[in-house]
Amino acid sequence: MHVRSAMKSSPWRRIVMLAAILTLPASISAQTSPAEIYGDLFRAVQTQRLFPDGKTFVDAVPRRAPEAIMADFRSSRPQDKEALRSFVLANFAVPGVNDRNAGTLRRHIRTLWPTLVRQPEAVAPGSSALPMEAPYVVPGGRFREIYYWDSYFTMLGLAVDGQQPLIESMLTDFTAAIERYGHIPNGMRSYYLGRSQPPFFALMLGLSKQGDPAVDARRLAALRREYDYWMTGASCVDAGGACARVVKMPDGTLLNRYWDDVPQPRDESYAEDVATAAEDRTRPAQALYRHLRAGAESGWDFSSRWLADPRRLSSIRTADIVPVDLNSLMLIVEETIARRCGEARDGACADRFTRLARQRRGALDRYFWVAREGRYADWDRTARKPTPVLSAATLYPLFAGAASPAQAKAVGATVRSRLLAVGGLRTTTLRTGQQWDTPNGWAPLQWIAIAGLERSGEAALAREIARRWLGTVTAAYVETGRMLEKYDVEERKPGGGGEYPTQDGFGWTNGVTSAIMEKYPELAPE
Structure with missing residues (x-):
């Protein structure tokens, strides 16, 4: 009864097993046991207790002809338990270990999308969750909410895997977030509101296939508001310094950096940040917290890109770096706004953002291009030169x-x-x-x-x-x-x-x- 129930609950496994049986050579029949088929390999797996349950291996399904597996086993003879395990997992679908990947990789990904979809729900009092308007896709694991820059790369797959409605609903959520908060938070939790993430909203809009002019207008307004969020510091930057996410370069050009509006330990990494701050007594803890949070806004949390000493996280100085990736994305934002304003017949807007994009494009050459090394680099605004x-x-x-x-x-x-x-x-x-x-x-x-x-x-x-x-x-x-x-x-x-x-x-x-x-x-x- 248990065997029949299991077979009914796993039609794909039944097909795989049937295919394996049908392709066995005449010397191996459906009645031949694993001990007879796999001989020395079987004995090695069982005597070394490769799996806690002796039934695990004998229920495994070969990924190719048993003769080919045994020929490779005899020629390679794995020398230790780890090598033996690698050999077995490469050649068998082992129940409860690596048998979730029946079928092609592409098919597996398509079956994963529904497991990562979440529906909007009312936010409970005291919860850190932020309200959502439409279904969305989470990254998975500990990341139980939607994240900003993750979502663009998720959408690339949704677009080719027949999930266009999810792209549109996620754009609805992000548009609403900009309207509500002025930006898209790092993730949809209250403790992320002090920062955003790399600005991919403009590129997300390029994946949309809806044709409603009113929706287009709303999204363009949201994109312009997000741009204003990144450029807010332009009104307070001093003659050679920076304010919020804006940096004034040596020639007066305004570029962008990562930042966070809250100079405190991150809620989600509170103990870690306090410990990191305790390692550096040369500057106020609040300054270090700001750099840690800015590193989180970058998405690269953490990297030697932001460290004065690659061996010490406490040497982090993210807000002192003008990043090449952020300013490349801001160029895309400016060009996207210019194009969409042109399509909306807003000439003043189109002209303004065309000019801003031209200025930023020039700055990418002046400050980030290191010709002698054949690379683009981040700019160290304190040292006034590219980083190494x-x-x-x-x-x-x-x-x-x-x-x-x-x-x-x-x-x-x-x-x-x-x-x-x-x-x-x-x-x-x-x-x-x-x-x-x-x-x-x-x-x-x-x-x-x-x-x-x-x-x-x-x-x-x-x-x-x-x-x-x-x-x-x-x-x-x-x-x-x-x-x-x-x-x-x-x-x-x-x-x-x-x-x-x-x-x-x-x-x-x-x-x-x-x-x-x-x-x-x-x-x-x-």
């Missing part, structure tokens, strides 16, 4: 269409020689233990690189990054049955570092992986 950290953010000007062909070619050469790992694009070249440093790679940065390089004439490198990243995601999926927040691109395994364990789910990895497979169908694993 090479990071994947160097590709944002290519993504924004701000790099010349010569600059794109030089960046491509730098990426290939210093940032390209066996499993995809490194985040930086420094190994610090922070999660936004090597050896970790992140889905959004892979997509920025792929789209930016292809847009700039470096299509071969774009495809190579896609191929390597897809290989990493696939390897981890086969091993664990999960889609992960971040990956180690040096060893093609789950990533590490940071303030919390690696999460699975995972919204932006699902989205970018689907988008890559749609863009390069020949690279999709079978």
